[in-house]
Structures are given as C-alpha cells and as structure tokens.
C-alpha cells in the first residue's frame with residue numbers, strides 16, 4: 001500500500017507590490033533583490049484577508065476541484081505561524097467558513113466529526129502536520145486527512161526582512177491513493193533550540209510610550225505578527241539544520257548521495273534563491289570539494305557544474321516564489337507546485353521520478369524526506385494553472401502597501417472581492433471581545 005498526496009490546491013493573496021517599487025523607495029539596488037535574491041513581486045493581503053481566509057480558500061478548493069465529499073475528511077491539520085489567536089486554532093476559523101458554504105449541498109456542520117488542530121514550529125509546522133497525517137493514514141488506510149499550510153509573512157517596515165514578505169496557503173489531501181506523489185516513510189530530522197527568528201510576547205513599558213494615557217498599565221505584553229530576527233544568523237541555522245537532517249536521512253536510509261537520484265530538490269524558500277544559495281555546503285561535502293573559506297564557497301556556487309545542477313534540479317521550484325515571496329509554512333509546498341506545474345506546462349513526464357524535500361523552521365528544525373511522482377500526477381496538476389492565476393492579482397502602489405501594512409485602511413482595495421473575507425472583529429461585547437467574523441461573497 002502507498003501513502004501520500006492525493007490532491008493539492010493553493011491560494012495566494014489578491015494583491016501584490018512590484019519589488020522594484022519597494023527597492024526604489026528604500027534606496028536598495030533593484031538588481032540585488034531581483035538578481036541576487038530572485039524577488040520580482042511580493043504577494044500582499046487585502047484588508048479582508050488573513051491566514052484564516054487563505055486557509056479557507058485552499059481547503060475549499062481542494063474539496064471542490066477534486067470532487068471530495070467533505071464528510072470523508074477525518075482530520076484537518078493546519079501548519080501556521082500566523083495564528084490569529086493563542087488558544088482557538090486558525091484551522092477552526094477556516095473549517096467554519098468552508099462548512100457554511102457547503103451547508104446547502106451537505107447539510108450543516110459537515111466537519112462535526114473532523115479532528116481539527118493547528119501545528120506550530122515556524123515555517124516547518126505544515127511539514128510536521130504532513131508527517132503526522134501520513135502516520136494517521138498509514139494507521140487508518142481508509143481515512144483521508146487534509147493538511148493546510150497558511151501564513152502571512154510580515155516584517156517591520158524598512159527592515160531587511162521587508163523585501164522577503166509574502167503569504168498564502170496550500171492544502172493537500174493525504175490518503176492511501178496518492179495520485180500526485182507517494183511519500184516514503186524515512187524522515188531525516190535535526191533540531192536545535194536557537195533564537196534566529198521568533199515571535200515572542202513583546203514587552204512594552206509605559207515610560208517607553210509617548211503620550212500614554214493615565215489609565216495605561218505600567219507594563220504590557222503583546223504578540224505582534226512581526227518577528228524578531230537576525231537574517232544572516234537565520235541563514236546559518238538553516239544551512240546547519242538541513243545538513244544535519246540530510247546526514248540523518250542518509251544514515252536511516254543507508255543511501256549514498258541521495259540528492260543525485262532526486263529529479264527536483266524542494267526547499268523551504270524564504271525567498272526564491274535561498275535553496276540554491278545554501279545547498280552549496282551539502283553539495284561540496286558530497287563531492288569532496290573544499291568549502292572552508294568564503295572564496296572556496298563562492299567558487300563552488302559559481303562553478304559550471306553547480307550552475308547546471310541548479311538549472312536541472314532547483315530552478316523550476318523557485319519560479320512561484322519569485323512572484324509571491326515568503327509563504328512561511330506554505331513555501332515548501334508552493335515550491336513543489338511550482339516545479340510540477342512547470343514540468344506539466346513543458347509536457348515533461350515525471351511519473352516514477354524521485355523528489356527530495358528539505359524543510360526548515362526557525363527556532364529550529366529541519367526535516368528531509370523523499371517521495372515518488374505518481375502515474376496520475378497530471379490529472380492533479382491540470383487543475384492548478386498556477387502561473388496564469390498569478391496574473392489575476394491586483395497591483396498596488398507603494399503608498400497603498402504602506403497603509404495596508406500599518407493597518408490604516410478600513411475598506412478593502414478590492415471591495416467587490418469574491419470568496420472568503422473578514423467582516424468584523426468584535427470590540428465591545430466583553431465575552432466576545434476579539435472574536436473574528438467571516439463571510440463568503442459570491
């Protein structure tokens with residue numbers, strides 16, 4: 001019996017900012033962002049969009065596009081680091097939105113007996129949800145699970161993370177009928193607790209605030225959606241963890257140079273070129289190349305062999321990321337869709353090919369695993385039209401972007417949007433304060 005991904009759908013924010021507009025306003029050379037990091041457009045949520053609406057859209061689409069009976073879904077596990085609540089899972093919001101739309105066709109509360117939860121470990125939370133859900137269907141081969149990766153990657157304005165913002169969601173159906181990709185049960189894992197990128201409760205003191213009202217408490221703790229991070233250190237942690245997880249994968253499988261058998265290497269992509277920039281270390285170790293000094297590292301990265309390797313095994317997975325930006329938990333899944341969509345468009349046959357995955361979550365953990373593309377993969381991929389659908393987004397100018405970022409807009413940029421949207425947040429009623437209400441616009 002085989003297990004893996006039966007179907008997959010995605011949702012990207014409806015707005016985007018051209019990276020060259022951001023570069024110009026921030027006084028950064030556009031070539032650094034475009035040619036150095038591979039960034040072209042940055043997906044950005046409209047006023048009514050958040051991690052819950054992204055998740056609901058992806059969940060709705062995976063059910064609808066592949067004619068799934070929602071009552072057959074036994075669990076919905078959602079990986080996110082953009083949770084809207086520290087207790088009530090974002091998955092519960094997404095589930096409720098989708099349930100409402102299916103009410104007419106399937107009756108009320110289609111997910112009444114569905115196990116719904118969030119998993120959080122920065123960008124690797126949805127890989128954890130995938131790992132967990134695969135174990136679940138292995139133990140219960142007649143059941144189906146949906147894994148959703150959904151996030152809004154937001155950084156402080158004018159910070160070095162600003163140009164790596166983005167967002168969106170991918171939902172995958174996990175079952176014993178893996179029409180897209182069969183996932184093997186070998187998991188290389190590496191974990192170390194570090195502070196490379198995290199979202200702590202921020203502490204504010206009254207004395208730090210100008211014009212704080214008399215009634216303001218002396219000290220408050222709040223969560224913000226903008227991380228505390230050290231960019232270059234986070235790159236180093238990523239590189240160290242994937243090396244360790246890759247070594248662990250080799251140890252448990254007994255394989256020599258597994259990456260050579262992989263048609264594509266699918267990375268967590270915080271920005272498009274990250275995977276190819278950090279894999280130089282593993283590549284050097286596997287090929288006996290010296291990798292000590294910065295000059296030696298550059299020489300590997302610029303070598304003809306390495307450039308050919310990137311072109312063959314990584315480049316196609318980067319394309320969607322260049323147009324969307326960081327999707328945190330969803331990035332690795334979108335990198336897979338990007339590579340498969342490109343092969344599909346180029347009429348390439350992938351059935352039977354091995355694919356390697358290198359996931360990373362700050363804080364920090366990596367998982368390395370592999371899968372095999374299924375005979376029916378084109379039947380799944382033909383629903384996506386990924387690159388075409390990215391053309392349907394609305395461009396925003398820099399001023400609108402800053403206002404959205406600062407939450408200064410009351411109304412959506414696309415007021416006549418279709419699909420799921422945040423309608424209101426309860427601010428008055430003391431027993432519902434902070435409750436979020438969503439609806440669906442046809």
Ligand SMILES: CC(=O)CC(=O)SCCNC(=O)CCNC(=O)[C@H](O)C(C)(C)COP(=O)(O)OP(=O)(O)OC[C@H]1O[C@@H](n2cnc3c(N)ncnc32)[C@H](O)[C@@H]1OP(=O)(O)O
Pocket residue numbers: 029031032033035036037123160161162163164197229230231232234235238268269270271277326328360361362
């Ligand atoms: C957050 C997560 O999702 C989890 C993770 O993966 S952690 C790892 C990633 N970390 C993050 O994404 C944190 C947020 N982002 C950041 O901190 C930063 O944007 C970053 C660390 C990702 C990049 O930092 P940076 O200082 O802006 O860029 P830098 O690392 O110097 O790289 C710039 C590249 O552009 C190249 N470049 C510069 N100017 C150029 C030009 N004019 N033309 C062409 N290339 C140029 C540089 O040579 C360099 O590329 P190479 O090293 O491959 O040669």
